[in-house]
Structure formats: structure tokens, C-alpha cells
Amino acid sequence: MSALKLCVLSSEILPYAKTGGLADVAGALLQNLRRRGHEVHAFMPLYSVVRAAHPELQPVRGVQQVPLAIGSTEYFFSLQTTRFPGTDIAMYFIDCPALYDRADFYTSDPDEHRRFLLFSRAALESCRRLGLAPDIFHCNDWHTAFLPLYLKTLYSSDPVLAPARSVLTIHNIGYQGVMPGAAVADLGLGGAEARLDANDLAHGVINSLKTGIRFADRVTTVSPTYAREICQGPLGMGMQATLRARKDGVVGILNGVDYRDWDPRHDPHLTTHFGPQDLRGKQTNKQELISATHLDGAVSTPLMGMVTRLAEQKGIDLLFDALPSLLLERDFGLVVLGSGDPRYVTFFEGLAQRFPGRVAFRSGYDESLAHLIEAGSDIFLMPSRYEPCGLNQMYSLRYGTIPIVRNTGGLADSVQHFDPASGRGTGCVFNDYDAPAVRWAIGTVLDWYAVPKNWQRLMQNAMAQDFSWARQIVQYDSLYRELLGAPRLN
Numbered sequence: 001m002s003a004l005k006l007c008v009l010s011s012e013i014l015p016y017a018k019t020g021g022l023a024d025v026a027g028a029l030l031q032n033l034r035r036r037g038h039e040v041h042a043f044m045p046l047y048s049v050v051r052a053a054h055p056e057l058q059p060v061r062g063v064q065q066v067p068l069a070i071g072s073t074e075y076f077f078s079l080q081t082t083r084f085p086g087t088d089i090a091m092y093f094i095d096c097p098a099l100y101d102r103a104d105f106y107t108s109d110p111d112e113h114r115r116f117l118l119f120s121r122a123a124l125e126s127c128r129r130l131g132l133a134p135d136i137f138h139c140n141d142w143h144t145a146f147l148p149l150y151l152k153t154l155y156s157s158d159p160v161l162a163p164a165r166s167v168l169t170i171h172n173i174g175y176q177g178v179m180p181g182a183a184v185a186d187l188g189l190g191g192a193e194a195r196l197d198a199n200d201l202a203h204g205v206i207n208s209l210k211t212g213i214r215f216a217d218r219v220t221t222v223s224p225t226y227a228r229e230i231c232q233g234p235l236g237m238g239m240q241a242t243l244r245a246r247k248d249g250v251v252g253i254l255n256g257v258d259y260r261d262w263d264p265r266h267d268p269h270l271t272t273h274f275g276p277q278d279l280r281g282k283q284t285n286k287q288e289l290i291s292a293t294h295l296d297g298a299v300s301t302p303l304m305g306m307v308t309r310l311a312e313q314k315g316i317d318l319l320f321d322a323l324p325s326l327l328l329e330r331d332f333g334l335v336v337l338g339s340g341d342p343r344y345v346t347f348f349e350g351l352a353q354r355f356p357g358r359v360a361f362r363s364g365y366d367e368s369l370a371h372l373i374e375a376g377s378d379i380f381l382m383p384s385r386y387e388p389c390g391l392n393q394m395y396s397l398r399y400g401t402i403p404i405v406r407n408t409g410g411l412a413d414s415v416q417h418f419d420p421a422s423g424r425g426t427g428c429v430f431n432d433y434d435a436p437a438v439r440w441a442i443g444t445v446l447d448w449y450a451v452p453k454n455w456q457r458l459m460q461n462a463m464a465q466d467f468s469w470a471r472q473i474v475q476y477d478s479l480y481r482e483l484l485g486a487p488r489l490n
């Protein structure tokens with residue numbers, strides 16, 4: 001089949017910048033699309049830490065110091081490029097120090113919306129100047145959600161860009177890029193403001209994600225269950241009606257796992273490797289994890305791990321009631337790695353103080369420790385209130401680390417509740433978002449752990465799961481081709 005020309009835009013792409021799953025997914029998407037033979041170009045903002053870490057970036061001729069007005073402010077951007085490591089994928093970085101030389105990738109600064117409006121516009125402008133005419137612009141989350149409308153307005157008769165179609169993938173509908181209505185001049189829509197959501201404007205807001213949902217040629221999200229949840233109920237977070245108004249709906253494509261990074265047989269972060277044929281190395285990793293986090297439980301004591309953003313979405317509130325009492329009643333250890341909301345940091349710090357030697361908490365972001373927790377824990381806890389896809393439960397399966405998940409989004413699509421009678425299933429799935437349910441789930445898994453025959457079976461089932469990108473990417477491929485063959489929507 002013919003190769004397509006694809007332009008992927010994301011506010012974070014591994015290995016350049018990562019705060020969460022979006023970076024893993026964007027990086028993997030690029031590589032796997034390329035492996036299928038497509039011509040892939042990727043755009044990202046040039047954050048100051050990326051500039052400092054990547055001296056190999058080269059300026060792109062013809063796209064230097066380009067003036068671009070966002071409202072009444074004139075910015076200048078330049079394009080820098082390199083090849084994505086180990087590939088011939090063209091990585092393009094939008095260099096605009098006035099907007100991206102900040103301590104963090106995301107800020108609460110009053111010009112946050114401008115940072116990403118400029119990103120989308122500068123990417124389009126760069127393509128135009130380079131004569132780069134993609135078949136598809138693949139946008140991700142609210143940061144690039146204005147691009148579809150720009151294509152249909154500012155660039156609708158541009159000889160290079162007009163034929164392109166747009167896809168918007170929603171990685172998390174909880175983040176919508178809402179800006180004040182007064183920012184309308186910053187959009188630079190040149191007379192097409194009437195296409196914005198009038199009701200929102202009447203309420204004094206402009207919603208980036210909603211604009212993307214209305215104008216993208218296709219909308220996808222990162223699991224089939226989440227696709228249903230966001231159209232139907234409160235998990236749509238106000239976007240339900242806009243999503244349902246799309247005749248072609250929302251396509252749910254489960255994220256894949258990059259098993260080059262996340263497989264205990266060759267995980268570059270581990271000193272001892274293991275696999276389903278020989279699990280001895282898992283015990284070595286467990287011992288290493290126990291030592292590294294100064295726990296004092298025996299290797300035979302079940303050890304539960306968490307690696308998470310400490311955000312309300314992740315279900316930490318349920319643990320406030322559930323964990324202290326469970327730790328009093330049952331014998332198990334807990335290792336938590338996370339960064340985020342100080343409320344949750346205080347909770348886990350308090351738990352570690354109250355249960356020394358049994359609970360370890362590491363505040364911050366630590367890639368190597370994340371891998372060791374996956375490898376060395378017996379159980380992985382992910383009680384999310386909602387979870388568009390979730391990666392850690394899929395990583396856990398490959399490491400024989402049995403996931404406890406709530407029945408939502410991608411968690412529901414990737415973990416099957418274990419039935420000791422039939423020996424089928426890969427983890428523990430609980431339904432209700434409340435403390436008794438999570439208590440039941442942890443208790444149930446500790447009971448399974450106590451029966452070696454059950455546990456061996458569970459681990460083998462878990463490790464046999466395959467969520468590789470090679471399987472998932474086919475669905476993006478079909479979606480692009482179907483879109484290119486369909487009549488254009490306005």
C-alpha cells in the first residue's frame with residue numbers, strides 16, 4: 001500500500017520531554033508509523049531543557065526568525081531539526097524563547113494559551129514554507145486542538161496545506177485548554193470567529209479541545225471503553241454533547257506498549273533480567289527494590305507498587321481510608337513513586353512514617369525506579385477514578401506484576417479479572433469508586449498470592465499478554481486511509 005505523508009504534533013514526545021503517558025505514546029506512534037513505511041514528520045515546542053540537552057539540533061534554512069502575531073504581540077519563531085534517534089523521522093522543534101524558555105513544560109502563566117496557539121500556527125507556517133504537504137496532521141490533546149480549525153480557515157486555499165486532513169487524539173479529556181473569551185483576538189482567525197462555540201463565548205470562555213472536536217476530520221481516543229465513557233456520561237467532562245454531535249463518533253484505539261523499553265527480558269534499567277520461562281530474576285529485583293527503598297519485609301511478603309502522577313484522577317483519595325486499615329490487618333509492603341498534588345504527598349509521607357519498613361514513598365520523577373518497581377513488585381495498584389488508557393497496568397502485566405485496577409477506560413480494556421476456578425484472567429478489576437471496593441480488591445489479591453498455584457497461573461497469564469504497538473498501529477493506518485477516501489467535512 002502507498003506510503004502516507006504524516007505530520008504528528010505533540011506538546012511532549014519521548015525521549016525529548018515527558019510528564020506522562022502522552023510522551024510515551026507520541027514517541028511510539030512516530031516510530032511505529034515509520035515502521036509501517038509512512039513518511040513521518042513530528043513537531044514539538046523547543047523547551048529550554050530540550051535545547052540544553054540536544055546540542056545536535058540544526059537550524060532549518062528558510063524558517064528562521066519568522067514573525068508571527070498572536071493578538072497584539074509579535075513573536076518570532078525559528079525551526080530546529082534533527083532525526084528522531086535511530087530513525088530517519090524528521091523531528092522539528094519550534095524555537096520561540098519568549099514562550100518556551102520557562103522552568104516547566106506547562107505553566108499557569110497568563111499566556112499559557114498563547115504558548116500552544118503559537119505552536120500550532122508555527123507548525124503550519126513551517127510546513128507551508130518548507131513545501132511540506134502532509135496527507136494528515138495528527139494532533140494530540142488540547143495543545144494542538146486549534147490546528148484543525150486553522151486548516152479549515154486560514155489555510156483553506158493554501159496550495160500546500162489545503163488538501164491535508166486532520167486527526168485529533170484525546171489522551172485525557174480532563175485537560176481542555178480553556179481560555180478567557182477575551183483571548184479571541186489571540187486566535188488570529190481573521191474573520192472566522194463565528195465558527196467558535198457561541199454558547200461558550202457568551203459565557204466568556206474559549207475551549208481549545210472542544211474546538212478540535214468540532215473541526216478535526218476524525219477524533220480518536222486511547223481506548224474503546226474511554227471512547228464510550230466520554231460520549232455518554234460525566235467522564236466526558238462537559239464534552240459529551242459535542243462528541244455525540246459528530247456523526248462519525250469517536251474512535252477508541254488502545255495505546256500500545258514499547259516492549260523495547262518495558263520488557264523484563266531486556267529492560268535497560270534492570271541489572272537482572274527475567275521472563276516467563278525463568279522467574280528467578282524477579283525475586284532478585286524484588287530484593288533490590290526492598291533494599292533501595294529501605295523496606296524490611298522478607299522477599300516472601302507480598303509487595304505492592306505504585307508509579308503515578310499524584311492527581312485526583314488516579315484514585316488516591318480512595319486510599320486515605322483503605323490503606324491504613326489494610327496495613328494494620330494484613331501483611332504486605334508498599335512502594336509508591338509519584339509526584340504532584342501536595343495533599344497526596346503528605347498522605348504518603350504520613351503513611352511511610354506510620355508504617356516504617358513497610359511503606360516507602362519516593363516523591364518525584366524517577367524513570368529507573370519506575371522500572372524497578374514494575375520488576376520488583378508482586379502487585380501493582382492503579383485505582384483510577386478514570387483512565388483514558390493507562391500504561392502502567394500494561395507494563396505490569398509483562399513483568400508478572402499483578403495489576404489491581406478499577407473498571408474504567410483502558411484499564412477495563414487491558415485487564416481481565418482473575419477467576420481461580422477456571423484459571424483465567426490477568427489481574428483484579430473492581431467496579432465502584434469507593435474505599436470498600438479497593439479494600440476488597442487488595443484483600444482478594446493478597447488471598448490469591450497466598451495460594452502459590454493461583455499466583456503462578458496469574459503471573460503466567462499476565463506475562464503472556466501482548467499489547468505491542470505493531471498490533472495497534474494497524475488501526476491508525478486504517479483510520480487515515482478511510483479518512484483520505486471520505487468526503488471532506490467542514
Ligand code: ADP
Nearest residue numbers: 020021308309338339364365366370390391392
Ligand atoms: P498518565 O499519562 O495519566 O500520567 P499513564 O499510565 O498513561 O498515565 O502514563 C504514565 C507514564 O508516566 C508511565 O510511563 C509511568 O511509568 C510514568 N510515570 C508517572 N509518574 C512517574 C514518576 N513519578 N516517575 C517515573 N515515571 C512516572
